[in-house]
Amino acid sequence: MLVKDVMRSPVLTVEPGMTLEEAYRFLLEKGIRHLPVVAEGKLVGILTDRDLRLAMSHLNPGGPLPGSTPVAAAMTRKVVTAHPLDPVEEAARVMREGKIGCLPVLEDGRLVGMVTGIDLLDALLKLTGVTEPSGRLEVRLPDRVGELARLTGFLAERGVNIHSLLSYPEDGGFVRAVVRVNTLETHLLAEGLRQEGFEVIWPPKKPW
Amino acid sequence: MVIYRDEYRLYDFGPSHPFSPVRLEMLTSLLHALGVWRQPLEPPEATREEVLTVHSERLVKRVEAASRGERVPDLEYYGLGTGDTPVFPGMDRAARILVGGTLEGARRILAGEKRVLQLGGGLHHAQYDRASGFCVYNDLSVAIRHLTQAGLRVAYLDIDVHHGDGVQWIHYEEKEVLTLSLHETGRYLFPGTGHIHEIGRGEGVGRKLNLPLEPFTEDESYLEVFEALVPWALGAFRPDVLVVQSGADAHYQDPLADLLLTTRAYEAILRLILEYAQAYTGGRVLFTLGGGYSLDATVRVWALLYLVFHGLPLPERLPEGWLKEWQARLEKPLTPTLHDPQAPRAPYPEIPRKEEIARRNLLTLERLMELVRPHLVH
Numbered sequence: 001m002l003v004k005d006v007m008r009s010p011v012l013t014v015e016p017g018m019t020l021e022e023a024y025r026f027l028l029e030k031g032i033r034h035l036p037v038v039a040e041g042k043l044v045g046i047l048t049d050r051d052l053r054l055a056m057s058h059l060n061p062g063g064p065l066p067g068s069t070p071v072a073a074a075m076t077r078k079v080v081t082a083h084p085l086d087p088v089e090e091a092a093r094v095m096r097e098g099k100i101g102c103l104p105v106l107e108d109g110r111l112v113g114m115v116t117g118i119d120l121l122d123a124l125l126k127l128t129g130v131t132e133p134s135g136r137l138e139v140r141l142p143d144r145v146g147e148l149a150r151l152t153g154f155l156a157e158r159g160v161n162i163h164s165l166l167s168y169p170e171d172g173g174f175v176r177a178v179v180r181v182n183t184l185e186t187h188l189l190a191e192g193l194r195q196e197g198f199e200v201i202w203p204p205k206k207p208w
Numbered sequence: 209m210v211i212y213r214d215e216y217r218l219y220d221f222g223p224s225h226p227f228s229p230v231r232l233e234m235l236t237s238l239l240h241a242l243g244v245w246r247q248p249l250e251p252p253e254a255t256r257e258e259v260l261t262v263h264s265e266r267l268v269k270r271v272e273a274a275s276r277g278e279r280v281p282d283l284e285y286y287g288l289g290t291g292d293t294p295v296f297p298g299m300d301r302a303a304r305i306l307v308g309g310t311l312e313g314a315r316r317i318l319a320g321e322k323r324v325l326q327l328g329g330g331l332h333h334a335q336y337d338r339a340s341g342f343c344v345y346n347d348l349s350v351a352i353r354h355l356t357q358a359g360l361r362v363a364y365l366d367i368d369v370h371h372g373d374g375v376q377w378i379h380y381e382e383k384e385v386l387t388l389s390l391h392e393t394g395r396y397l398f399p400g401t402g403h404i405h406e407i408g409r410g411e412g413v414g415r416k417l418n419l420p421l422e423p424f425t426e427d428e429s430y431l432e433v434f435e436a437l438v439p440w441a442l443g444a445f446r447p448d449v450l451v452v453q454s455g456a457d458a459h460y461q462d463p464l465a466d467l468l469l470t471t472r473a474y475e476a477i478l479r480l481i482l483e484y485a486q487a488y489t490g491g492r493v494l495f496t497l498g499g500g501y502s503l504d505a506t507v508r509v510w511a512l513l514y515l516v517f518h519g520l521p522l523p524e525r526l527p528e529g530w531l532k533e534w535q536a537r538l539e540k541p542l543t544p545t546l547h548d549p550q551a552p553r554a555p556y557p558e559i560p561r562k563e564e565i566a567r568r569n570l571l572t573l574e575r576l577m578e579l580v581r582p583h584l585v586h
């Protein structure tokens with residue numbers, strides 16, 4: 001999954017000369033929180049609803065700016081951006097580390113899209129496969145070659161389609177695999193997996 | 209009035225599939241052995257047009273083609289030919305016969321009948337454009353649509369352990385249909401939906417209610433939330449008729465899910481439903497069967513349904529001859545009593561998280577009621 005698959009486009013932008021008051025009204029009207037500022041086709045800054053409110057508040061260290069101030073005075077100039085072909089996990093990492101809520105997406109210097117935290121949550125939902133009717137299996141695998149193949153091979157043999165498969169490293173040399181499968185029979189699958197020596201975390205073994 | 213025909217058993221995905229027609233064979237033979245079987249009404253099969261009142265033509269075409277044994281390249285896209293819902297010869301007609309039974313129930317209600325028990329159907333996972341989870345056509349939705357087209361307000365109550373997703377999505381924007389599903393949470397269990405936030409869309413907002421329960425929920429906790437939610441919702445919605453999907457897979461013996469109801473909870477639930485129908489729909493109620501994959505438990509739960517439905521006394525033990533015959537046929541022991549064994553020989557080990565599970569279920573109930581109250585209560 002790449003940034004181009006989750007970004008929004010076209011992007012609503014403003015010019016640096018727009019006033020803070022106009023910009024705030026624009027944000028409210030469009031129901032958005034991030035405004036890229038573009039001059040002569042180039043991204044020159046970004047303005048969030050939080051930047052705007054602070055700029056016009058008496059809590060602003062330099063005193064409140066009048067509503068007629070151009071946005072150029074309140075925008076962030078050093079903008080962190082992404083490329084359409086960046087993997088989504090990289091975008092997520094950049095946003096998390098920079099504690100930022102959105103990434104303008106640039107291609108050849110042109111603004112072609114925006115990725116926000118909400119878009120990344122949508123991506124997560126899609127990655128987990130919860131949008132398809134499915135049941136959930138959770139298996140702990142030894143972190144070594146061929147284990148995941150053994151698991152998916154088992155499911156294929158039973159004619160079970162996999163809607164999604166997430167795996168992540170666990171302490172002690174293990175990998176946890178979370179699989180969404182198109183079957184009601186996850187308990188029967190779990191039983192079969194246990195017989196093959198897999199450690200199934202969910203569904204649990206019933207003691208009766 | 210009971211609706212049934214032997215051809216319900218044509219709906220058969222094969223000997224190793226859990227949705228087994230043996231359940232019906234066992235059930236009807238038990239009712240015979242108990243001496244309570246009364247001649248049922250034999251329904252006609254539903255027509256193609258009747259199926260099309262809730263399904264897409266492209267789905268029906270694929271079901272028809274697959275039933276004739278034709279190769280259909282995009283079958284899996286329509287939820288067919290999968291491990292759960294494989295195709296078999298005559299599948300279209302077999303599914304239409306089940307739809308016909310539930311639809312006949314709806315017709316009888318419109319003709320003035322109060323209580324109808326359809327001994328089949330309950331295929332609540334089938335969706336507008338897709339077969340799913342053992343369900344080819346949605347008999348419940350065809351019946352519900354027939355009732356709403358006649359001007360009735362319908363409350364649909366789903367006690368199957370799985371979320372009644374097909375029925376919910378088909379009527380998601382309809383204001384004259386209240387859907388109410390109690391199920392094991394979809395966090396782990398198929399079909400993964402049935403969250404409290406799924407409350408309907410457009411005119412249907414606030415009229416689709418889901419109570420996802422914690423795995424290992426037991427009798428008391430289930431009954432506690434059931435008695436708080438169901439009469440409240442029915443009282444607010446004021447339906448003309450109640451349609452009930454009586455899945456038996458919330459029983460602790462069920463091999464596919466993790467709720468821990470005993471037959472005692474089922475008896476209480478069924479009696480409550482009849483009471484609620486008396487209080488809120490002038491007694492009009494249509495029951496169907498549904499899921500239930502432990503033969504031993506499912507047959508006892510549905511026998512309970514049949515007996516409570518008719519107001520008959522409940523026998524303690526099951527007929528010896530019947531037990532002998534079926535134990536030999538299934539090559540395993542069966543519970544010899546209608547009810548599950550009771551303490552001191554409890555049917556399953558103690559659940560250490562019992563209190564926490566009950567608390568979480570209550571919390572879910574509160575959040576659900578908060579969410580729908582502004583829409584449902586006027």
Ligand SMILES: [Zn+2]
Nearest residue numbers: 368370457499
């Ligand atoms: Zn079920």
